[in-house]
Amino acid sequence: MAAEKGVKVLGMWASPMVIRVEWALRLKGVEYEYVDEDLANKSADLLRYNPVTKKVPVLVHDGRPIAESTIIVEYIDEAWKGGHPIMPADPYERAQARFWARYAEDKCNPALYPIFSTTGEAQRKAAHEAQQCLKTLETALEGKKFFGGDAVGYVDIIVGWYAHWLPVVEEVCGVSVVTDEELPLLKAWFGRLLAVDVLKAALPDRDRLLAANKARREQVLSA
Ligand SMILES: N[C@@H](CCC(=O)N[C@@H](CS)C(=O)NCC(=O)O)C(=O)O
Structure with a gap:
């Protein structure tokens, strides 16, 4: 089966950790699909993509998941080098x-x-x-x-x-x-x-x- 393509964010609307990921993607101009999780009843995707902490946010880029908001933000800056720079160059x-x-x-x-x-x-x-x-x-x-x-x-x-x-x-x-x-x-x-x-x-x-x-x-x- 071909790998899933595109960018997906597993989030929860009131989460201040999820907003970091959405902000980073939006600053870069990256289109993404947002999936809102019910944290009292976590989806199979969340448990599969983040089996370690089972928390949101999770970024899924071309089928590959990344967890932890601070790490995701750094990943976004590296994966989409063009556009708005997030990390300082120096x-x-x-x-x-x-x-x-x-x-x-x-x-x-x-x-x-x-x-x-x-x-x-x-x-x-x-x-x-x-x-x-x-x-x-x-x-x-x-x-x-x-x-x-x-x-x-x-x-x-x-x-x-x-x-x-x-x-x-x-x-x-x-x-x-x-x-x-x-x-x-x-x-x-x-x-x-x-x-x-x-x-x-x-x-x-x-x-x-x-x-x-x-x-x-x-x-x-x-x-
Ligand atoms: N250190 C994590 C914290 C993520 C986090 O605490 N997420 C909360 C929502 S704000 C969550 O998924 N809670 C569900 C749970 O703890 O089971 C990050 O920065 O991504």
Whole structure:
């Protein structure tokens, strides 16, 4: 049987990890088929293409699957060399981009999640700790329009979900994390990032995201 041709993304509409892959493909101008997964009832394709973690996103390129969003984004940049460059051309800058992406994955994301599962004093403490992490991340934006410089690059794609998802989490949880006072560079970057048409076009509907996160928070707090 001939190998399956084309580009497919196995995703889940509310996933901030999946948006990275869709953004990278859209920035490159690559056409793809999007398949929305029910994560409570994973498809045979998801289990077959990502038997190790069974998570989305999975990119399937000409029948060959790749898992892990950060790895997929790097793959997209290498597989479609033309068009919008995602990784910096300079090896030192590339290493710096990987460093900040890793910092966000390893430090900022785990610091953000507890805001969602706590209330009161514990939540205030979690929000403060998340702010400290984001303040460190923000230093990588100093003097720049995007983390990638004048254009959206790897770090923007990896942490860009904050711009759309964090204000939703703030509203659902009744806390302020990214404010003009505490994180002015990051806040201004939120606005610039969400004004990029190709990125904006892939975002999930805010009201739907808000409703899903409200329901999830209630579920988490009542568990
Ligand atoms: N490190 C992974 C994380 C992916 C991930 O956590 N995906 C979630 C959706 S946001 C998922 O598939 N969850 C289903 C599960 O854990 O079974 C990546 O960056 O791709």
